[in-house]
Structures are given as C-alpha cells and as structure tokens.
Amino acid sequence: METEMADVEAQSNGVDQKENASIIKKANCPVTLMFKDVVYKIKMEKRGILKKNSKSEEKVILKGITGMVLPGEILAMLGPSGSGKTTLLTALGGRLGGLLSGSVTYSGKPFSNTLKRNIGFVTQDDFLYPHLTVLETLVYTALLRLPRTLTKEEKVLHAEDIVAQLGLSRCRGSIVGGPLLRGISGGERKRVSIGQEMLINPSLLFLDEPTSGLDSTTAMRIVSTLSELATGGRTVVMTIHQPSSRLFYMFHKVLLLSEGHPLYYGKGSCALDYFMDIGFAPSVVMNPADFLLDLANGVSTADLQEDQADIKQTLVRAYENNLSERVKEEHAIINDQIPETTDERRFKQLPNKWLYQFSVLLRRGLKERKHESFSGIKIAQVLVVAFLCGCLWWKSDINHLQDQVGLFFFYSSFWGFFPLFQAIFTFPQERIMLGKERSSGMYRLSSYFMAQTVGDLPMELVLPTIFFIITYWMAGMKPSAGSFLSGLVILLYSVLCSQGLGLAIGAIFMDQKSATVLGSVVMLTFLLASGYFVQHVPGFIGWIKYISISHYTFKLLLGSQHKPGETYPCAVSESCLVEDFPSVKAVGLDGQAVSVIALAIMLVGYRLIAYLALMRIGMPRK
Template structure:
C-alpha cells in the first residue's frame, strides 16, 4: 500500500463533529495508519442475509422475523428499543447465539456459507460486559492474548511489535503498566477497559469487528471518544465495525456511516445514517429542529401507552410502505474467496502461555497465600503445644489419635476454602475467551490447577515440619516424610474436591454453601468417630468417598507401626503387666488394619484425579 493511499484512507469524512484533542492520547491516528500499513491484505469481507428468521424455544414470538440486509464496509450502528432484536441480529451474524435458538434463511460471508470456526479467524467480538483479568496489566493482557491468538508462525518480536502498535492505536500506552483492576481493586478507567477489549480483538487483524453496546456504562465524553476511535478504525479500512447501540447522543449518531433500525424483530430502516432523516420525513414523521435524530427515530417506533391500536398500526404501515430492503442477491450469489489466517498456537504452547499467566495471577494474589501460610503456622503451633511431646507411655495412646485426626482436618479445610471461588469468579471470562477461540479448555484447566496446586504446596509442608516434631511423633526420617506426603495428599484431595464443587456450582454463593457440607460429611466418615465395621450399611458408600478416612488411616498406620510403648508404675494392670506395649495392638484395637499405607496413598491419588476430572467436565460443558 502506498503512502498516498494510506493518507487518503485515513482522511475522516466531513462530520459535524470536530476532533477533541483531549479524547485520546496524541499519536493515535498515526498509530492507526501504521496498523493499516502493516495489516497485509486490506480487502474487507461482506455479510449478507435474506429472509432470516431466528426463533427461540422459550419465546413464542420470533426474535428476528424474515429480515433481509447486508454489511459491506464502514461503521454500522444497529439501533432499536429494548427487545427489538439488536443483540440477536448481531449475535446471529457473529455466530454467538445460545443453544436452543433456531436460525432459518440465507446467511453468507462473501457469498459463501460460513461456520463459527471460520468466522472466528476473520472477526473480533467485544461483549457488553468488560470481562478482563483483574490481576494483569494492560500490556500483559495484550501480550498473552497475542501469544494465544496470533498465528503460530508469528515470531515473538512480531507479536511484541503488534502489541505495541495496537496499544498505541487505541490510546493505552500511558497505562501499559497499570493493573486492569476490578470493582473492588482499583485499576484503569471504564473507557480504558473498553478500549482494551477493542485492542484485544484488533491484535488478530480482524476483517469484521462486532461490538455489543460498547458505550453502556460510560459517561458521554468517554462514549464519544470510544466511538470516534471505532470510526477511525472503520474509515481506515482496517476492518468493518458493526455495533449495537441503544440511544446514542447526537454527536455519536453523526459518526455512523450506516444505520440498521429494528423494531419487534423486523428491520424498519437500513441505509446511510444521514438518509434516515429523509426516510422518516417521507413516512410522515419529520424530525423536529434541534432534536437528536436517534431519539426521534426511537420515539417514533417505540409504542407509547397513550397510542391507540389504530395509530400504532398506521405508523407501522407507513414505515413499511416507504422501506425497501437493500438488494442482496449480488452478494449472496457471487461467491468470493475467503482468505483465512493460519491456525493459532498449538495445545502445548497454549498450556505454557496459560501456565505463565496463571502463575503471574497467583503471584499478584500472594497476599491470600501468605494468609494461608500464617494460618497454617498458627494452627500448627497451637496443635503442637497442646499435644506437646506426648511421649510413649499409656496416656499417649489416648492422645495420639486425636492429634492425628486434627492434622487431617486442618489440612483438609484451609486450602479447600481458598480455591472454592476459583472457577465461578472466572467462568464468564473463560467463556468469553473460549468463544473467541483463544485456547482449548483442557489447556486452560490444566494450567490453572497446576499453578494453584504448586502455590499451595508450602502450607502442608510447613505444617508437617512444625507439628511432627512438636508433638513428638516417631523420630524416624522415613516416617516423617511419609507423614508429610500424606499431609500433601490430604490438602490436594481437599482442594480437588473444592475445585469440583466450584466448577459445577452455578454461583459462588452456591459453591460456598455446598462445600462446607461436603467437608463435614468427609470429617464425619473419617474413621475417627466410627470405624467402617460399625457403620450402617446404607452409609458405607459415604465412608468410601471420604478422603479424610484414607489420610487418617494412612498416618495412623505410619505412626503406630513399630511404635514401642511403656508403662509407668501406676499404669500397670493388676497382673503387673503393661496393657499396651506396641502400636500394632492399637491398630488392631481400633480396626485400622483393613488397609495399608500404600492403598491409602493410592486411593488418595485416584481421588485427586477423579475430582479434578469432574472439575474439568464442569468447566468444559457447564456454561450456566
């Protein structure tokens, strides 16, 4: 592309809106020019539809009723009152409809039928809600997105160059190192969040950019700034921009090239935005002087409770009489080739990138991990001092089992409560990233659970080091490390159970309600209060599902095997003998000999894998 052509394409058509120098950082227009120059093939694609009807099993009235139209290039606004079908049309074109929705009619991209997978490679989609990772900076968000979504043949240098170019083009360079933040964590502003969402989609050089209510929740100045940015992107022929918008201010309305006006699932008007005034004038509804055209259009097509049925029918008939659907046959019947970019990164690269991202998130949330470690140390010291050096006399027989059970309960609680919010808090973000084809679910799940598991390993290790020696359990190195291993398995099993609950539960409130009940059941059937032999038959299955039981039996066998006990003179029985002289006697008395340590460890490992597989299925298939 020549410099002259770039200059021509970047000239903004005459508009009643002049540029406000404060709306975006300096250099944004130059950055857009660079983006266009480096964008490769600038030929845009078109979408055409004819007799398109969209129905839902939940609603009797069609969401879209026999509509015809096309999108070629420019800046498109899809307007209409609430419930008119704006988002339905946008999501139909973008292949983002929910399950249970039926689509009938012709819908083609460059004259060809297209699939969701093909459209993902050619388009970007910005949701109404700014679903972003609160713990990453602006630059990190864009860099990870580039690594996951740009073609696998792209070099690291090219990715970073693309990130810099796009970040500059949307005016985010000045906040590149600022944390994105959340409602409870200060970060970038609302307008900057929306521009970041746009920037993430621009990284892949889309031919189509869909936006659902991008100005929702923004003040008038920020909304105008964002729409001016989108207009410049459209006029630079970087991509065709299609956005739904409810009731824009006059300055924003004047930025649109094309207008699609919908009401009750039908298109009332489609054509140049500035020609809509003439259309409504011809239909008998002229726009009063100094009134916002967008407000006037919506006032005309939105039913008023004071209007009679006859006036509403007459209004609809007048609008329908003067509206002529655009001719789309030449777009539908003339197939043009679709140049699809190469596939994005393979699975192993996705896992590596997502693991680095997850580790960074964990590090940014390290205060939570530090609190867990502090709790662990405090509880470990308390248990160790309460049962300080229990010894090996007859009294220790009574004290040893409670302290072992307390160890299991402790390691099965804190870690589980920390991860319970893992998936509910990120579910919508993960769904957005998956809908954009960012990664495979398995890569995301494995990276996340790996990072969280590693971050929680120090807690059971520190706990074992403190408790084991303060309590005075057998001073044998092998037994100490076996005890530590069971503490790690117990903590991991509990967090695995919590992950499964969090992945299946619809909300955080539901998960924090279910998990304590599940943990309490595991404690009740943990082998300390009742041995399996004394359980009612109809509760045996609950006993088998308790990770607490396998940990408790495992560390009990580890501690009691080879333990020699003695008696003080007052502890001798009537025959002058010591009642219990070995740990094996305690094992037999408590009925703990139905399992061995290897079986306990193996069952815990299987328990961990099964719970995490259930969690994966929840993340993969439950979208709520």
C-alpha cells in the same frame, strides 16, 4: 514475571512507530456479512399451582430480520432496551445457539472455527483481570490470540501499537482495577476491551455498546478508530443506544429495531427522509438518533397522545410495505456476486501450540493471582493454627496414643477443608473470563485447565509442608526420616485430592454460594464416616467411608507412624498392640496400598469431572 514484562517494554520502546504500523496493517481476508429472515425464540415455562399444570411457551425475540454489511462498512443497530439488538449481534457473531433460524453467512460460508479466530467480539461489560496492567493485559492477549507465525517481539509490537492508537500510553503501566480495586477509568477500560479484539486485525468486528458510559470526546475517538478499521477493508457491526449526531453520520448503515421487528434498514443519511415520507417527521431540529429511538419506543412528536402500540404497528407495516422486499432484493444481488468458492486458507491462522498456550496462561495466572495466593492473611492463618496445634499436642509420644491419633485426624480434617475451599472459588471466579476467551477460540480448554491447577500448586503444597514440619516435631512424633517423609507425602497427597474435589464442585455449579454449601456437606460427611467419631457404623451407611478422602488419609497417616505388631503402654507394666487400640482398630493399619490407589483414583477422577464440567463454558447456548 516483572523482569519479563520489563524486557518486553524495553524492546517495544526502542522500536520505531512506523514499524509498528506496518505490522498492524496486515489485513485478513475481507468478509461480507449477510443475514436473512433471522428469527430467534426462547422457551418460557409458565408454572401453575400444580407441577402438572406447567406449560412451555415460546417467545419470539427476533422476528425475521434481513440485512448485509460489506467490507469497509459500519452497521449500527439502534433500538431501546429489550428491542433485541444485543441478541441479534450475538447471533451474527456465532455465539447464540438454541431456537435460531434463518440464514447467516460470511462471504457465502457458514460460521466455522477457522472463521471464529478472525472475528472480534467486544461485549458490553468489560471483563478484564484487575491486577494486570494495561500493557500486560494487551501483551498476554496478543501472545495467546495472534498466530504462531509471528514472533514474540512482533506480537508485543501489535500490543504497543494498539496502546498508542487508542490513546492508552498515559496509563499503560497502571493496573486495570475492578469494583474493589482502584484502577483506570471506565473509558480507559472500554478502550482496553476494544484493543484486545483489535489485536487480531479482525476481518469482522462486533461491538456491543462500545460507547456506553463514555464522554462524547472518548466516544468520538473510539468510533473514529473503528471507522479507520473499516476503511482498511474490515466489516464492523455494533449496537449503540443513543449516539450523538456526529457519531450517527459516521455510520454507513443503520438498522432500527423495536421489540424484535425491523423498522428501518439502510443508509443513516437517508433515515429521516424515509420516515418523513411515511408521515413521521420531527417537529423540531434534533439529533436523528433521538428521533429514531422515539419512534422505536412508539413516541411520535407529531401526536404525543397517539397510542404507542399503534405507532409501532404502523412502522412495522410501513417497513414490510416499503423496505422489506427492497432489502431482500439487494441481499440476493450481493449474494450472487460473492464467489462460489472462498479460499478458507486465507482466513486460517495457525493456532499456538499447547505447551506455548500453557506457559503463557500459567504466567498470566501467577501474575494475576499472586496477591491472593500469597496473601499474608492466609499464611498467618496456617502459621497460627500450626503453632497452636504444636502447643496443644506438645510432646505427645507413644505414651499418649489417643492424642497422637487425634492429631492425625485433625490433619485429615483441616487439610481436607482448607484446600477444598481454596479450590472451590477457582473456576466460579473465572467463569465470565473463560466464556469470553473460549468463545473467541483464544486457547484450548486443556491448556487453560492445566495452567490453573498447576498455578495453584505452590501455595497448596508449601503451606501444608510448613504446617506439618512445625506440628510434627513439636508434637513429638517418631524422630525418624522415614516416618516424617512418609507422613508429609501422605498429607500433600490428600491435599491434592481435596483440591480436585473443590475444583469439581466449583466447575459443576459455577456459583460460589451453592458450591460452598455442597463442599461443606460433602467434607463433613467424609469426616463423620472416616472411623474416628463413630467406630461402629451401621452397614447400610458404612459404604460412605470407601469414597471418603478423610478415611484414606487418616488410615495412611496412622500407617506412617505405626506398624502392625507395635505396642504401647496400656497399663502399669503392661503393653498392648497399637492395632488393638479402639481408635486405631476402627480404621486399621492394613490396606495401605488400597488406600493409595483409592486416593489416586480420586486425584484423577475429580479433576476429570471438573474438566468435563468446564467444557460447557463458552459454548453457544442451547
């Protein structure tokens, strides 16, 4: 992987910057964003003392908001925390389901999957892979999001150009980092997040607080870059909490929100004049953004003692009386000017093929998770346990049948828990990233799922193989190739089944704590019902063994070492049948084929459950 990325950097470094610019300036079809009377409600349940007294009430988050953003314009949505600006941004970006009403159109068309691939959405929090470098992050994004009509070299050029445009050249080879891993600065992380969306040259770009936590110079650089994008015919919509006056006058339009109500919509340069006309004027020279936020919070510099609720209601009524009808009339005029038929083929970008997505996701996953998968602690843990088992079961031949049976049960228990808990954390750790990338139509869920599961296989299979080799020969098992190989295959088979169960539990709960608790309970139940601890299980609960991975693994491991009719020394000068040994008889040496089929069903079934559970991630909330 390092060699591939080095080749990529060598290719890109040799390309003239003008050639980069020619690629990045390929613009998609301009989009006119229009929204009218947007209302969003959520259901809130009030519980009484008794469950039957519970009531479900609706809370209105957005209260009839109308506006429009034309190609080449930047709309900035201002408002205090809880005003609804992020909710409105999410709704306009096609990522909000549920009780949403009103009209949102894109050049006269409703939201569609074709359009989704031409929309950029930058979330407020920066969700990035911590072990990838800045360049790797952008290159992998380019390989996945840009259409297959571009070559790999052209996609790399896009990434290189974004690095240069956002001033990331100095840290291009540095890892992104995270809460527990030192990496690039917060401002650089924000620019990487924006760069991921800029890669696709979006016709429509949404940004949630793109300047939060940044110094004024960095914030100015980002907004200037967004202004250049808008100048190229793109539509930009952002939320911003408290911009400087320099940034405020760069916005073409401003939408001021308070508790879901619109208080102002129009040109930023006209905002102060509007509020002065309705009786709200700043008492001192101040940043217009600060003045608007004071009003949205119900604070008037004219009379600090006035009730905040009264000020807000006055501003809401003023908007309804002075601006509401004017905005709707402008909305109707622009709506009539949009052609009735828009050629969606101009939006369409051919997505990458499934195998291409799989290969890129697999390489990215191996690059990101190699530090975890190939950790020294994990390898040392397995080796220590393997040598400890080898010493404890040293030369446990047929004369120590109970010890051999115990070792096989330990195999089924240890290699039931170990891969289970490794797999449980796979999808919960990826939840936020998966939701972000699926919402943008970055790849198919099936390609991601297969890349994740295949990427985990090397260490999932290498470690139990090493463990089995060490313990098998130290414990003095049958020195035949058939017995050894069949035992190894059975162990790896059970490891894959346990991994599938862990993936399913993790995908269903998407919470590491809950998944870990349930995984422990399920695996302990499987072990108790496997037939080793309790040999006379009551019929009403004995059915558990038929769904137990440990039961079938234990049976197959016994069958790999012993065949029906074999004997062992049970007394002085006396031999007994192995299948009559109490610990073996409870499980039996027959039914080997049935055990193989049962584990095959679990191998496929658990992964299918995990895949179906993941389908809900990244979809609009209901």
